[in-house]
Amino acid sequence: MKTNRNLEVYGIKNVTANWNLSPEILQKITVEKGMGRETKNGTLAINTGKFTGRSPQDRFIVKDAYTTDKVWWGKTNKPVSQENFDKLKNKVTGYLSNKELYVRDGFVCADPAFKTDIRTVTEYPWSSSFVFNMFLRPSDEELANFDEEWLVLCAPGYVCEDPKAYGIRQGNFSIINFTDKIALIGGSAYTGEIKKGIFSALNLILPIEKDVLPMHCSANVGEDGDTAIFFGLSGTGKTTLSADPSRKLIGDDEHGWTANNTIFNFEGGCYAKAIDLTEEKEPDIFRAIKPGALLENVVFDKEGNVDYMDGSITQNTRVSYPIYHIDNIAKPSYANNPTNIFFLTADAFGVLPPVSKLTPGQAAYHFISGYTAKVAGTEAGITEPVPSFSACFGEPFMPLHPTKYAEMLSKKMTEAGVNVWLINTGWSGGPYGTGSRIKLKYTRAMITEILNGSLDTIEFEQHPIFGLFMPKYCPNVPTEMLNPMNTWLNKGAYISKAIHLAHFFHLNFEKFANEASEHIIEGGPLIDEHHHLGEHF
Numbered sequence: 203m204k205t206n207r208n209l210e211v212y213g214i215k216n217v218t219a220n221w222n223l224s225p226e227i228l229q230k231i232t233v234e235k236g237m238g239r240e241t242k243n244g245t246l247a248i249n250t251g252k253f254t255g256r257s258p259q260d261r262f263i264v265k266d267a268y269t270t271d272k273v274w275w276g277k278t279n280k281p282v283s284q285e286n287f288d289k290l291k292n293k294v295t296g297y298l299s300n301k302e303l304y305v306r307d308g309f310v311c312a313d314p315a316f317k318t319d320i321r322t323v324t325e326y327p328w329s330s331s332f333v334f335n336m337f338l339r340p341s342d343e344e345l346a347n348f349d350e351e352w353l354v355l356c357a358p359g360y361v362c363e364d365p366k367a368y369g370i371r372q373g374n375f376s377i378i379n380f381t382d383k384i385a386l387i388g389g390s391a392y393t394g395e396i397k398k399g400i401f402s403a404l405n406l407i408l409p410i411e412k413d414v415l416p417m418h419c420s421a422n423v424g425e426d427g428d429t430a431i432f433f434g435l436s437g438t439g440k441t442t443l444s445a446d447p448s449r450k451l452i453g454d455d456e457h458g459w460t461a462n463n464t465i466f467n468f469e470g471g472c473y474a475k476a477i478d479l480t481e482e483k484e485p486d487i488f489r490a491i492k493p494g495a496l497l498e499n500v501v502f503d504k505e506g507n508v509d510y511m512d513g514s515i516t517q518n519t520r521v522s523y524p525i526y527h528i529d530n531i532a533k534p535s536y537a538n539n540p541t542n543i544f545f546l547t548a549d550a551f552g553v554l555p556p557v558s559k560l561t562p563g564q565a566a567y568h569f570i571s572g573y574t575a576k577v578a579g580t581e582a583g584i585t586e587p588v589p590s591f592s593a594c595f596g597e598p599f600m601p602l603h604p605t606k607y608a609e610m611l612s613k614k615m616t617e618a619g620v621n622v623w624l625i626n627t628g629w630s631g632g633p634y635g636t637g638s639r640i641k642l643k644y645t646r647a648m649i650t651e652i653l654n655g656s657l658d659t660i661e662f663e664q665h666p667i668f669g670l671f672m673p674k675y676c677p678n679v680p681t682e683m684l685n686p687m688n689t690w691l692n693k694g695a696y697i698s699k700a701i702h703l704a705h706f707f708h709l710n711f712e713k714f715a716n717e718a719s720e721h722i723i724e725g726g727p728l729i730d731e732h733h734h735l736g737e738h739f
């Protein structure tokens with residue numbers, strides 16, 4: 203059934219709807235309305251207002267017959283009733299009525315077998331530019347056959363005045379309704395809520411209905427067709443490290459792994475961090491910032507020169523652009539099974555080795571644990587790195603129990619015979635504040651050498667506390683940094699910090715211990731929960 207172009211069916215009345223405007227026109231409108239400005243090279247720059255990052259505490263899922271038994275309810279997936287959702291949706295559609303709105307019909311999932319049409323109705327013109335950049339852009343034919351499956355309603359200007367009466371926490375909210383297939387966003391203009399809302403929806407639908415493993419990862423593919431994927435929480439390097447001129451980019455944030463031994467991108471664009479961006483360090487991303495891209499919360503002077511070092515609005519300055527702003531891309535955005543999987547973690551303690559190889563048990567353990575330090579900005583209230591565990595390297599977006607995803611991943615990894623690596627893109631030489639962040643050029647070199655097969659013949663040594671296997675040598679990387687203990691002045695301090703972190707791992711894993719098999723539990727740190735060192739020490 204084809205969808206017609208009538209917003210009244212959603213309860214949005216008497217509007218001037220601007221349908222599928224081009225990025226050029228949206229940019230013109232945004233500037234004319236004083237909602238944004240052009241930087242020196244003609245890129246549109248806007249401010250997202252009060253929210254410059256996602257607000258995970260205000261993310262809800264409607265608890266109903268479809269979701270009740272499927273969702274892993276708790277702090278991450280908070281329930282809201284159908285009744286409250288309906289009331290709030292009425293408020294939002296009432297608010298959006300009598301306005302000039304921007305509607306975009308696009309889709310997600312680059313593999314045609316999973317194509318899902320999405321209509322996004324936004325209050326602001328530049329939100330529609332974001333959607334153009336980030337979702338997949340239908341051809342004329344696809345547009346003519348557009349068959350709306352999901353609806354995103356994005357009303358940043360609507361702030362709920364009486365949140366308690368609607369079962370929500372505060373004025374802003376992001377709610378997913380799986381039965382009505384609606385993502386309802388109010389009170390926040392942060393564009394990441396739009397993409398991560400639909401991602402969260404796919405993270406339940408795809409594994410349950412389509413036997414596809416959804417992954418919070420970036421992906422690229424080499425000339426020989428060898429695919430690499432990079433899991434990691436926000437700020438760990440998915441976008442940066444997947445933009446590698448020698449490999450074709452598949453996508454920077456959200457992918458599915460199918461039962462047919464392929465992986466595909468959900469999106470049609472990239473959403474990169476812009477803080478401290480330089481052309482020298484990140485040439486592909488820097489050059490992707492041209493007309494069509496959308497800069498968020500960056501600071502620039504009267505002439506429009508952007509100062510990427512300036513984090514005075516937020517550390518989470520961002521830019522979205524369609525994937526074709528990157529030169530070397532896979533077309534369409536899919537490829538065969540990965541041969542290498544990288545788990546990216548930004549360890550704020552300076553404990554984890556910059557590169558290590560994981561056994562299957564360790565891979566499952568670290569995937570379920572999802573250790574990283576949250577870096578400043580992407581989530582409200584985070585201003586300096588905080589150690590955290592986020593199951594599947596993406597807990598805020600995963601509606602199902604983490605072991606569901608872990609089981610699928612384990613099975614696929616074994617079938618595909620893939621190598622799994624843990625890459626610490628965070629600190630070495632001591633904790634955040636005393637040590638320094640591992641240089642991007644060294645992290646890139648480690649990944650390049652792994653992908654070239656240089657580490658296939660290298661000897662590994664086992665980390666005494668984490669049990670991880672660290673290469674003794676890696677071309678183009680200083681040898682002394684490969685074992686993190688060497689980078690600390692005080693070895694005793696290193697060992698006690700490592701034990702401290704191992705203890706955090708054990709504490710966090712307790713909640714999964716009942717579900718996890720012996721072989722997964724053995725993939726954890728070698729010391730037991732009472733700080734006793736194992737035989738390897």
Ligand SMILES: Nc1ncnc2c1ncn2[C@@H]1O[C@H](COP(=O)(O)OP(=O)(O)O)[C@@H](O)[C@H]1O
Nearest residue numbers: 436437438439440441442475627640641642645
């Ligand atoms: N060794 C490193 N590896 C990866 N990124 C690094 C490294 N050192 C610093 N960075 C910076 O960390 C940030 C990583 O962010 P990004 O790639 O956007 O992460 P994600 O896509 O996982 O959210 C970038 O700003 C990058 O320049």
Ligand SMILES: C=C(OP(=O)(O)O)C(=O)O
Nearest residue numbers: 256394435436437473580
């Ligand atoms: C856009 C986001 O993703 P990431 O930081 O992982 O790129 C986000 O988490 O808001």
Ligand SMILES: [Mn+2]
Nearest residue numbers: 440441455473
């Ligand atoms: Mn990213």
